[in-house]
Amino acid sequence: MTGSNPIHIIGGGLAGSEAAWQIAEVGHRAVLHEMRPVRRTDAHHSQDLAELVCSNSFRSDDANGNAVGLLHQEMRSLGSLILRAADAHQVPAGGALAVDRDGFAAAVTAALEAHPNVTVCREEIDGLPPADWDQVIVATGPLTSPALAEAIAGLTGAESLAFFDAIAPIVHRDSIDMGKAWFQSRYDKAGPGGTGADYLNCPMDREQYDAFIQALIAGEKTSFKEWEASTPYFDGCLPIEVMAERGPETLRHGPMKPVGLTNPHDPTVKACAIVQLRQDNALGTLFNMVGFQTKLKHAEQVRVFRTIPGLENAEFARLGGLHRNTYLDSPRLLDATLRLKAEPRLRFAGQITGCEGYVESAAIGLMAGRYAVAEREGRTLAPLPQTTALGSLIAHITGGHLAAEEEAGKPRSFQPMNVNFGLFTPLDRIPRNETGKRLRGPEKAALKKRALTDRARADLAAWMSGEVLPSAAE
Ligand SMILES: Cc1cc2nc3c(=O)[nH]c(=O)nc-3n(C[C@H](O)[C@H](O)[C@H](O)COP(=O)(O)OP(=O)(O)OC[C@H]3O[C@@H](n4cnc5c(N)ncnc54)[C@H](O)[C@@H]3O)c2cc1C
Numbered sequence: 259m260t261g262s263n264p265i266h267i268i269g270g271g272l273a274g275s276e277a278a279w280q281i282a283e284v285g286h287r288a289v290l291h292e293m294r295p296v297r298r299t300d301a302h303h304s305q306d307l308a309e310l311v312c313s314n315s316f317r318s319d320d321a322n323g324n325a326v327g328l329l330h331q332e333m334r335s336l337g338s339l340i341l342r343a344a345d346a347h348q349v350p351a352g353g354a355l356a357v358d359r360d361g362f363a364a365a366v367t368a369a370l371e372a373h374p375n376v377t378v379c380r381e382e383i384d385g386l387p388p389a390d391w392d393q394v395i396v397a398t399g400p401l402t403s404p405a406l407a408e409a410i411a412g413l414t415g416a417e418s419l420a421f422f423d424a425i426a427p428i429v430h431r432d433s434i435d436m437g438k439a440w441f442q443s444r445y446d447k448a449g450p451g452g453t454g455a456d457y458l459n460c461p462m463d464r465e466q467y468d469a470f471i472q473a474l475i476a477g478e479k480t481s482f483k484e485w486e487a488s489t490p491y492f493d494g495c496l497p498i499e500v501m502a503e504r505g506p507e508t509l510r511h512g513p514m515k516p517v518g519l520t521n522p523h524d525p526t527v528k529a530c531a532i533v534q535l536r537q538d539n540a541l542g543t544l545f546n547m548v549g550f551q552t553k554l555k556h557a558e559q560v561r562v563f564r565t566i567p568g569l570e571n572a573e574f575a576r577l578g579g580l581h582r583n584t585y586l587d588s589p590r591l592l593d594a595t596l597r598l599k600a601e602p603r604l605r606f607a608g609q610i611t612g613c614e615g616y617v618e619s620a621a622i623g624l625m626a627g628r629y630a631v632a633e634r635e636g637r638t639l640a641p642l643p644q645t646t647a648l649g650s651l652i653a654h655i656t657g658g659h660l661a662a663e664e665e666a667g668k669p670r671s672f673q674p675m676n677v678n679f680g681l682f683t684p685l686d687r688i689p690r691n692e693t694g695k696r697l698r699g700p701e702k703a704a705l706k707k708r709a710l711t712d713r714a715r716a717d718l719a720a721w722m723s724g725e726v727l728p729s730a731a732e
Contacts, residue, residue, distance in 0.1 A: 264289045265630050267395045268383045268406070270307040272340060272616050273608025273623030274397035275366050279339035280627030282375035286634060290370065293382035299401040306363035307370060307378070308340065308620075314362075316344055316617050319355040323707045325677045326617055329647035330355060332718055333621055336628075336648075339369055340620040385409045387604070393634060395626050397608040399619070402584040410586075413600055418587040425580070425673050426550040427559060429535060430573040430680055431543050434458060437523070439535075439568035444518035457536055458545055460568035461521050461529035467510060470531075470565060474502040477558040480579075497553045497580060513549025533566050538673075540657070544575050544680035546673070552578040575678040576614075585612045589657040589672055594641065595629040596622070596656065605630060611655045614674040621648055621677075622655065640724055643683075643717040645710075650681035685709055 265281050267274045270292030278288040295305040302309050318324035321331035333341045347361035370376045384405035387394045398406060411419045441455040448454040462470065477499065501508050510516065514531040521529060535545035552559060556577045564570055588611045591598060596611065598604045607626035608619040625648060632639045642649030654675060675681070689709040690696055697705055 262286070262634060263390075263392055264377070265393045265395065265634065266291065266387060266391045267397060268387070269396065269398035269402075269608070270294075270370075270378065271397060271399045271608060272308050272620040273399070273626070274395065275308045275370060276338060276340050276620045276623035277395050277397060277607050277627035277630070278370055278376055279373070280337070280624055281631055282370075282373045283337060284631055285375065286631055287375050287377070289377045289379060291379045291381055291383050293403060294380070296380055297382045297403060299403075301401055304360075304363065305380075306360075306367045308343070308366040309363050310357070310359045310616060314349070314356050314359045315351060316355040316357065317615070318353055320353055322711050323704060325647055325650075325679050325682075326615075328711050328714055329617055329621055329651070329677050332646060332648050332714070333617075333624060335718065335722070336624060338620065338624055339366060340617075340623075343369070382406075386413070392603050393605070393630055394603060395605045395607050395623075395630060396610065397606070397619075397623055397626070398584075398610060400581075400583040400585070400609045402610060407584055413598065413604075414586060414591055418591055420583065420585050420587075425576065425578050426547045426552070427563060427578045428538050428544050428546045428575040428675070428680070429569065430575055431458075431545055433571055433573035434460075434535070434545070435568045435570060440522050442519055442522075446518075457534045457548070458568075459519050459521075460533040460535070460566050461516070462514075462531045462533070462567060463527075464530040466565070466567065467514075467531045468506070470562070471502050471506050471509065473562045473565065474499045474554070477554045477562050479553045479558075480555055496551075498550050499552060499554060533569075539654070539680060541680070541682075541684055543684060544678075547578075550578055551580060553580050554578070575680045576675055583609070583674065585610050585674055587672055588612045588655045592656050594652075594656050595633070595639070596626050596652075597629075609674070612672055612674045613651055613655060613676075615676050618651055618677055621651060624648075625652060640721060642721060644681075645683050645717045646714045646721070647677050647682075648718070649721075650683075651677050654681050679707065679710055682710055682714070685713070 264287035267278050267288060267290045270290050274290060278290045281288040292307060294302055301311040318327045319330055320327035330341055343362050343365040344355055344357045346365060347358045349356050349358050371378055382403055386409045439458050439460045442459055443454050443456045446454040501512060510531040514533055516529040516532045519532055534548040536548050538544040538546045559577045560574065564572055586606060592606060593599055596605045596607060605626050607623045611622055613619060613622050629639060642652055644650050644653045689705045691705065
């Protein structure tokens, strides 16, 4: 196998390092091109591979009750280098997996540099890769160098590569109080592919609205990073608190306008403002808050947004934010194995595909490496079940459902996301405890998570045993 062409990986971050490892470990040659220290990014400080640019946490390590904890477990069972190095350099952090960042990155770098099948080249790839690189994984992350970003945009069309990420919070549908909220599209417009009841609406009276505007203006905001400070806001993605500062009535004439909607819980009362939430995934388990991109600190978002009637107990799958981020419109551009449809020798991995976070990026790197190996060996990997953490992430990124919505003329947007249970295929039945009793509140939530994670473990094991391993293919 070592006689065949090497697989090239551009970018030695979380995703690229993991992809190179997966390729090398099964006997293929991997050439990893990392531009640091020849060229720096605005966030990295060292020349180590897999440098963590901000927090040192891989978040919860609870594989029974948390989607990212489950993702850790799945990656460990697939021989992840990133998880191996994280486990070896763990620092105390309660239920979270946090690491000594220098020890972690040094371990990943040493493992790859010492691997006989890996060559690390310290160079920027500043355009499309040479034609004789027949398999390439692009894992250059949110701060992809401008020259390469420009070359990619030339292939995908500039509108399909985002450089700035304005995200609104996403709420778990089952945490919304339907005693206060209701489904209705403005003026009951069905539109192509809609039903006329596509949005979830949360009404506010004058007093609630005024208090909400005050809370938005007073709420603590995150400050811009130095290089972001000069980046102008796009008109279409003004943070909600910036709109609120423009005048107390701005929001109720903008994203919170109360027109074309009737509250079935109390049709005689006219709302002062209405917050709308739009379905965010094909399963209908997640809803995003329309127009609510924000720079409020995360704790402030939870506090302020839970004052919205119907969202008092909202569970957030993702909170809002605004930062520089280079990512593809992956559902449209990539095939099911992360290859660019327009140029299949290029496969993408990591945050540039539209996942978010260290662990998710490494997980997509892991799968990109495995897809590349399978392709090199003329095999096809069975699709990962969407009941697993890895499979649900891949489905979010390559999500044919979004492309189908676009074809049906429905508005759609693809936003980067952390792994969360809302991306998983829902359970067939709500689980009960051993006595057969239906539970409520936190007990019900814990039982549901346990059932989801047990199902994921069983399905991943089945997928792994059905996979034709490289040794069997020889
Ligand atoms: C300021 C900031 C703070 C963040 N904080 C967090 C956080 O606290 N927690 C979290 O989970 N996630 C955080 N993220 C997101 C985090 O960066 C990603 O989740 C993760 O690092 C993405 O992994 P990746 O491998 O896709 O990209 P990266 O880890 O960024 O790796 C990409 C690599 O590609 C290299 N590269 C770029 N262009 C080229 C080129 N043309 N040629 C060769 N090499 C190139 C870069 O030098 C880099 O080493 C943050 C991101 C930013 C920008």
